[in-house]
Amino acid sequence: MPCVLLKHGEVFLRGRNRERFEERLRNNLRSALRGIGGSTWIQDARSVTVLGGQVPVEELVERAGKVIGFNSVHPAVRVPSTVDDITSAAVEALAALKAERPGITFAVRARRRDKSFPLTSSRFSAEVGSHIQRALGLPVNLTAPDVELSIEIDRHGSYLSWARHPGQGGLPVGSSGRALALLSGGYDSPVAAYRAMRRGLACDFVHFTGAPYTNASSVYKAYALARELNRYQPAGRLHIIALGRAQKQLAIAGAGKLQVVAQRRLMLRAAGALARDTRAAALVMGDSLGQVASQTLTNMATVDQAAELPVLRPLVGWDKQEIIDEAHRIGTAEISVLPDEDCCNLLAPERVSTRAHVPEVERVERRLEMDELIEELVRSAQCMRPGEEETQDGPAATVSLPAQQEAGRCTAS
Incomplete structure (x- = not known):
């Protein structure tokens, strides 16, 4: 037999x-x-x-x-x-x-x-x-x-x-609880989500777009990435949040070289609020220490200060080639190379602060109605279930x- x-x-x-x-x-x-x-x-x-x-x-x-x-x-x-x-x-x-x-x-x-x-x-x-x-x-x-x-x-x-x-290998998905993975269109975040799954975390996903100032290409990529990642776990949901107007408000408030760090803090706040509905106990990000200006140790600490939940970074010690090799192995690399309009590049300053400290970022945030802004972002989120169309039988x-x-x-x- x-x-x-x-x-x-x-x-x-x-x-x-x-x-x-x-x-x-x-x-x-x-x-x-x-x-x-x-x-x-x-x-x-x-x-x-x-x-x-x-x-x-x-x-x-x-x-x-x-x-x-x-x-x-x-x-x-x-x-x-x-x-x-x-x-x-x-x-x-x-x-x-x-x-x-x-x-x-x-x-x-x-x-x-x-x-x-x-x-x-x-x-x-x-x-x-x-x-x-x-x-x-x-x-x-x-x-x-x-x-x-x-x-x-x-x-x-x-x-x-x-x-x-x-x-x-690894631990069975779900044996360590649930997490909400921030999913962009690049190589890093899908690999980080996969590595979190291998440690037993069942992952839902949240993708931030620059809408209404960017097109829907990044959403298509996020959907395809989530569908590929769901081959490794019981299907997780994908939440789409349009961040464009909030990013513009940060720019108008004078974020300047703090713009990228401030919008990453905004993402973590929105993801944390969304996590309460998905029963997630942690957030997962694809940061690699020192890979780009926003991923210095100081900036990571400043971003984390805005989060209510633990922030996990499975790739913090990986170099770029290691991440790309892993993306090829798990099947996400071919999707990540597709062109899109990334919200992180929207309104990004020419120079990004590598040492953004909490007090100076908070001064910018106090110029906004942050609680109302987060509430509106989460309320307008769209929910998708990538991969379910393949199991309709x-x-x-x-x-x-x-x-x-x-x-x-x-x-x-």
């Missing part, structure tokens, strides 16, 4: 809370399978989740590979836990690979989870390897094999896999099997 083995990551280290983390991980997997177009089943084992169903394995691998919390994804076959069945399946698998790649070397790595199995892990690895050699004439290479055949032996079924795809027909239940007996719910 074709299936997929999903190896758990940090969940393995959660101690007495492990069960709660594993349940969150399985729920996120179910969410990732919505709209897949066929029934699926999920089975729990020790530090492993097994996924299968009436869906091509390649599709299962792609969906499961986006779920944060799994360290690796292994396409596999399930066979009865007998010496003969496992050995026959191993020879058949290597014969198919030999037909595609003559002359490959191989190694067998068996792991005996069921201690009642008659052979030890190392002895069974040698037995299977010898049988493959005699049947197919393939050479063994225990150091750097072309194919590594992995055998997981459990009481109610054994799993053979010979391919390994890296997973996302409803939840996938997925059932969870107890470890002792045979996978072949499950039926779609």
